[in-house]
Amino acid sequence: MIENIDSLKELLTQPRKITITAHQRPDGDAMGSTLALSEYLSQFGHEIKVILPTEYPFYFEWMPGAKDAWVYPEHKEAADEWIKSSDLICCLDFNTLSRIEPMDAIVKEAEKPILLLDHHLQPDTFEWMLHDVKACSTCELVHRFINLFDAQAKITEECAQCIYTGILTDTGGFSNGATNKAAFDIVADLMDRGLDILYVQQGLNQNKTESRLRFLGNALLNEMVVNHELGIAFVVVNRKDAKKYNLQTGDTEGLVNYPLSIKGIEMSVLIKEEKSITKLSFRSKGDINVNEFARVHFEGGGHKNAAGGKSIYPPKWLINKITELVKKSKN
Ligand SMILES: [Mn+2]
Structure with a gap:
């Protein structure tokens, strides 16, 4: 649950400028959650930029929206401007701002309201938080957020690929201790929405040197x-x-x-x-x-x-x- 979700919904009733970010050296869940949230929110006319604090592995390049994301050090000036003029900053898959160094300085300076979606232990406090250490991945929380936010949640095929990537990688392929019932429930839901599992497998695991x-x-x-x-x-x-x-x-x-x-x-x-x-x-x-x-x-x-x-x-x-x-x- 998100406390004060009404004020967040209120904020997002009009098109806004939004920054979405995740932790340094983004993994499948960091990439999947940021790109899924971006894909979802973009249907409402918001201007959205995914800005990552450091570069991501080449085997995430196939992910929908990955090529449009900015790697902070490569776009520092434009990214600083974007963050400073954002109405909302979404922080995904990390619990404290030091995890987005070297971007943390401008995020702190900008003093914009922050929405946190995360499953790591002991998070800092932000305006809006959907935090659950029992979640298998932040992508599970993105799926939950979408459903909380809008009963008619429209999850596109691209969004489904991103959510699946985060669940698949954070659970070690549905095998580690983070694996929960929600992981399977959500994947079943994503398959109803057109998820192509082999396409994701190819992108992630049949693509290396x-x-x-x-x-x-x-x-x-x-x-x-x-x-x-x-x-x-x-x-x-x-x-x-x-x-x-x-x-x-x-x-x-x-x-x-x-x-x-x-x-x-x-x-x-x-x-x-x-x-x-x-x-x-x-x-x-x-x-x-x-x-x-x-x-x-x-x-x-x-x-x-x-x-x-x-x-x-x-x-x-x-x-x-x-x-x-x-x-x-x-x-
Ligand atoms: Mn994660």
């Missing part, structure tokens, strides 16, 4: 460290391999999930060396709370079984540190 697949093979063969005793595994992406395999944005997506397929491995960590920082991605099974782990130790967070973080230290040091922390928590 040979070097990306070889990179994956190398990472699992040579860069995976498994600690059976503690039930933890690491995969390291170093700068040398990133260069050798010409890694593009999004190419490491999903890599962190592989070690969890090993019997007895309860927690997996992807350690990715970048220019001046090391990025961490955590996945876990069952009750192991990587959201808390990432928050406490690595300036991050996310969901209970999927979280991110960062560090200034190199991969080797981090493997030792995390191993130590897990050992301590088990004693």
Whole structure:
């Protein structure tokens, strides 16, 4: 439920200028939710721009509306103008404005009313919020929003593709802990509206490069460290391999999930060396709370079984540190 939804409906009775944004390094849910909401709201005559804080992986280029979205650093001046003159800013798939750096400064400065649709833990407070940590994806919340907003909700085929993409990717193909009944209910509804599942599958998963697949093979063969005793595994992406395999944005997506397929491995960590920082991605099974782990130790967070973080230290040091922390928590 959205408190004060009437005031939002009131705002949107006239054509407005709207900014829609999602978190940095957008994933399938960030892309799907922003593009779906944009497609939906555009039927009412609003002027809408999807502005993403950083670039998105090439395998989302097929998504309806993706090519019209602005990547903030590439359109900074126009984007600043757009945001400053917007009547509403829609923040999707993130819980706090620091997740849209470097765009957060202008969003704060603009002081426009914000609508948040999100399923991450512990969100900040905004004018209008549709927040539910039990939602499988922000795309589930976009679907809910559309139905709340308009009983005659018109979901086009394009909108359906975007919503499906977010549900499919955030549930790991209807298999991870986020998967709920709504995921299946919504997909059934989308199929009634003309969703072509194979078209989305082709766009997302049959569209990648040979070097990306070889990179994956190398990472699992040579860069995976498994600690059976503690039930933890690491995969390291170093700068040398990133260069050798010409890694593009999004190419490491999903890599962190592989070690969890090993019997007895309860927690997996992807350690990715970048220019001046090391990025961490955590996945876990069952009750192991990587959201808390990432928050406490690595300036991050996310969901209970999927979280991110960062560090200034190199991969080797981090493997030792995390191993130590897990050992301590088990004693
Ligand atoms: Mn999400």
